[in-house]
Amino acid sequence: MEIEFKGRDIYLDKELTLYDKLALNFSDVLKKHDVNHVYVSGYVALIFGRSRTSEDIDMLVERMSIGEFQTLWNSLYSTGFYCHNTPDCKTAYNVYLDKKIAIRFSEVGRVIPNVEFKWASNEQHIRALGNNLEVHIPGGSIAISSLETQIAFKLLLGSEKDIEDARYLFELFGEHLNQKALIDELAYLEISLEDAKKKLGWQYEP
Amino acid sequence: MNREEIEQDIKRNRAQRLEFVTWYAQWVKRTPNKVWSRQQREMVDSVLEAANKKRLEELAAE
Numbered sequence: 001m002e003i004e005f006k007g008r009d010i011y012l013d014k015e016l017t018l019y020d021k022l023a024l025n026f027s028d029v030l031k032k033h034d035v036n037h038v039y040v041s042g043y044v045a046l047i048f049g050r051s052r053t054s055e056d057i058d059m060l061v062e063r064m065s066i067g068e069f070q071t072l073w074n075s076l077y078s079t080g081f082y083c084h085n086t087p088d089c090k091t092a093y094n095v096y097l098d099k100k101i102a103i104r105f106s107e108v109g110r111v112i113p114n115v116e117f118k119w120a121s122n123e124q125h126i127r128a129l130g131n132n133l134e135v136h137i138p139g140g141s142i143a144i145s146s147l148e149t150q151i152a153f154k155l156l157l158g159s160e161k162d163i164e165d166a167r168y169l170f171e172l173f174g175e176h177l178n179q180k181a182l183i184d185e186l187a188y189l190e191i192s193l194e195d196a197k198k199k200l201g202w203q204y205e206p
Numbered sequence: 207m208n209r210e211e212i213e214q215d216i217k218r219n220r221a222q223r224l225e226f227v228t229w230y231a232q233w234v235k236r237t238p239n240k241v242w243s244r245q246q247r248e249m250v251d252s253v254l255e256a257a258n259k260k261r262l263e264e265l266a267a268e
Binding site: 001002003012013014015016017018019046048049050051053055110111112113160163164167168171172201 | 220223224227228230231232234235236237238239240242243244245246247249250251253254255257258261262265
């Protein structure tokens with residue numbers, strides 16, 4: 001893998017999957033409206049080559065007013081996206097997002113893959129939003145949560161698939177990871193270092 | 207097969223999957239982007255296209 005790290009920017013030349021194209025196109029609309037957002041969870045492993053599939057890619061978005069959301073909604077629809085949950089913007093905002101329920105968007109004519117869109121609504125989400133990396137791929141760039149945050153969060157989620165995603169990122173980026181940041185993230189999520197070492201195959205000795 | 211054997215089987219399967227993920231990450235690391243990303247795109251996109259087609263057919267039949 002030829003990859004370049006420059007501070008908070010990562011440069012990766014790759015053939016784009018349908019996930020990458022969806023993430024880029026969706027992000028473009030959000031960027032036009034200065035909406036603070038970040039992709040999290042499985043997509044962080046998928047963008048770097050993990051060979052598995054998922055119906056969706058997860059995104060955290062900074063909460064906005066109903067007026068701002070209406071503008072974004074109109075722009076998404078005029079760009080060729082639609083919401084699976086409801087065709088009504090106010091319902092999406094009041095009945096779903098503000099009740100901490102995610103909504104899903106796809107490109108017209110598709111159901112899979114889709115973007116799972118939700119407010120950053122807790123401290124962990126806010127950390128993910130504020131601690132992001134910009135991945136530059138052909139066609140644009142995508143904001144993702146930091147690798148250390150994602151590895152720790154995946155261990156917390158704990159399903160087989162999540163642990164495999166964490167192991168994949170750990171194995172792929174071992175020398176680029178900030179071990180102190182990873183330890184801090186594990187401590188923040190109250191994950192024991194011993195458990196993390198075992199699941200990640202991590203030879204760390206303090 | 208008793209419950210204990212099934213549990214051992216599941217444990218063994220998990221360990222093997224993790225071993226594969228480790229092997230695959232190492233392979234991606236030492237493989238040119240052009241090669242691994244083409245393979246990833248072909249695999250991912252074919253699964254997604256098939257899943258999307260099936261879901262659209264299901265929705266049309268509802």
